[in-house]
Amino acid sequence: xxxxxxxxxxxxxxxxxxxxxxxxxxxxxxxxxxxxxxxxxxxxxxxxxxxxxxxxxxxxxxxxxxxxxxxxxxxxxxxxxxxxxxxxxxxxxxxxxxxxxxxxxxxxxxxxxxxxxxxxxxxxxxxxxxxxxxxxxxxxxxxxxxxxxxxx
Numbered sequence: 001x002x003x004x005x006x007x008x009x010x011x012x013x014x015x016x017x018x019x020x021x022x023x024x025x026x027x028x029x030x031x032x033x034x035x036x037x038x039x040x041x042x043x044x045x046x047x048x049x050x051x052x053x054x055x056x057x058x059x060x061x062x063x064x065x066x067x068x069x070x071x072x073x074x075x076x077x078x079x080x081x082x083x084x085x086x087x088x089x090x091x092x093x094x095x096x097x098x099x100x101x102x103x104x105x106x107x108x109x110x111x112x113x114x115x116x117x118x119x120x121x122x123x124x125x126x127x128x129x130x131x132x133x134x135x136x137x138x139x140x141x142x143x144x145x146x147x148x149x150x151x152x
Contacts, residue, residue: 002090003027003071004118006036006078007099008043008136010050012059013146015096015126015134020063022123023094029070034090035060036078048140053077082106085118092119098133 005023009016023033037057043050050056057075064073076084085093085106095103100122107117125133128148138144142151 001027001031001092002034003031003092003094004034004036004083004085004088004090005094006038006083006085008038008046008050008056009060010043010056010136011139011146012056012063013126013134013136013139014148017063018123018126019094019096020060021067021069022121024064024067024069024071024073026092026094026121027071031071033069033071033073034084034088035073035075036083036085037075038078042079046136048137082109086110086113087115089115090118092121094121094123096123097125 003023003026005019007016007019020035027033037053037060040053060075081102086109093103093106100120103120107120110117126148128134128138128144129150134144134148139146144150
C-alpha cells in the first residue's frame with residue numbers, strides 16, 4: 001500500500017510520532033510511505049518559529065531509522081497544503097483530527113482532476129497531561145514538553 005502523510009513536524013512530538021507510525025503500519029512491509037515536509041517558505045506562515053527544513057528532515061529521518069519501519073519511504077518538500085496528493089497515485093492519506101478537513105479537500109480536488117479518491121485514515125490526537133492536544137504551538141509557548149508533560 002502507498003500511504004501519504006504530511007506536516008511541519010517541528011518539534012517532532014508524540015502526536016507526530018503516532019501519525020507517522022500509523023502511516024507505516026498501514027503501508028505494511030511491502031508498502032511505501034511518502035512524507036510531505038513543509039518547506040521553509042510554507043512553514044514560515046506558522047504562528048511560532050520553525051527550524052530550517054534540513055534540521056526537521058534530519059529529525060524525521062532519525063525517528064524513522066530508530067523505529068526500523070519495514071516500508072520504504074521518501075521525504076518530499078511540501079510547498080502548500082496539498083503537495084503531490086492531488087495528482088500522485090496512492091492509496092491512503094493519514095491525518096489527525098486537526099487536518100481531516102484538508103484530506104477531504106484533497107479528495108474533492110482529486111475527483112475534479114479525474115483521479116480516484118483515496119482512503120482517509122484519521123488518528124486521534126495525543127493528549128497532554130491536562131487533557132488538551134499536544135501541539136507544536138503549545139510546546140513553543142512552554143506549556144508542555146514534546147510528550148505532553150506540563151511545564152508550568
